[in-house]
Amino acid sequence: MKLPLGQLSSHLERGLSGLYLIAADEPLLVTEATDQIRRAAMERGFDERSLFVADRGFRWDTLLNEADSLSLFASRRIVELRMAAPKPGDAGARAIRALAEDSDPDRIVIISIMSKLDRNTAKAVWVRTVEKAGVLVDIRPVTRQDLPAFITRRAKRHGLTIDRDAAELLAVRVEGNLLAADQELAKLRLIREDGHLDADAVLESVATSARFDVFRLSDAVVAGDTERAMTVLEGIRSEGLQPPLVL
Secondary structure (H helix, E strand, O other), X not given: OEEEHHHHHHHHHHOOOOEEEEEXXXXXXXXXXXXXXXXXXXXXXXXXXXXXXXXXXXXXXXHHHHHHOOOOOOOOEEEEEEEOOOOOHHHHHHHHHHHHHOOOOOEEEEEEEOOOOOHHHHOOHHHHHHHHHOEEEEOOOOOOOOHHHHHHHHHHHOOOEEOHHHHHHHHHHHOOXXXXXXXXXXXXXXXXXXXXXXXXXXXXXXXXXXXXXXHHHHHHHHOOOHHHHXXXXXXXXXXXXXXXXXX
């Protein structure tokens, strides 16, 4: 099934699936969702963990052998697979489908991908097999419009209160980089004794960590937002993106 990220906590309270797939362009959200699932599993006695990183030359049979093996020390285990992109190749797709089709009550498989599933990939057989057998955690991108509200919620998690102007200013400085936003809030919590953030505090302490791409530029152009289009254009220029890609 497909599960929105906001419903993951209540899902884990009710019980665990044997298979999870988390994929998004935001490393912060993917990592936190993975950690949340892992903690819930460990609380239920899954006390052995095997981690695999599917880089170039990865042997998929190693993953399958580990998933099928029995431990001498623990009967319940977590098998984690990390991928940079949702492109496992033919061998990887077969291995993931085999894991999805071979359920084991004493095993939980967590697949985390630091890239979103595009429309074509979401229709791939291995993804649909995972979605049918387990849980596909649906992480929606945090848009520029939603970023101040996201920052306000994250500030609260860090024990901070933040003015609307300060949240907007921080959004400008960390757009496209949620990890930087969270790191800046963690830093500000250490230096702001009263736990309150205004625009001056952000100006004094937060460097620009925004990241832009040509898709944000095209969105601004289509929307007729000249000011934002020029801001994004300057951002991707400073990052060294080649002009033909922009064109």
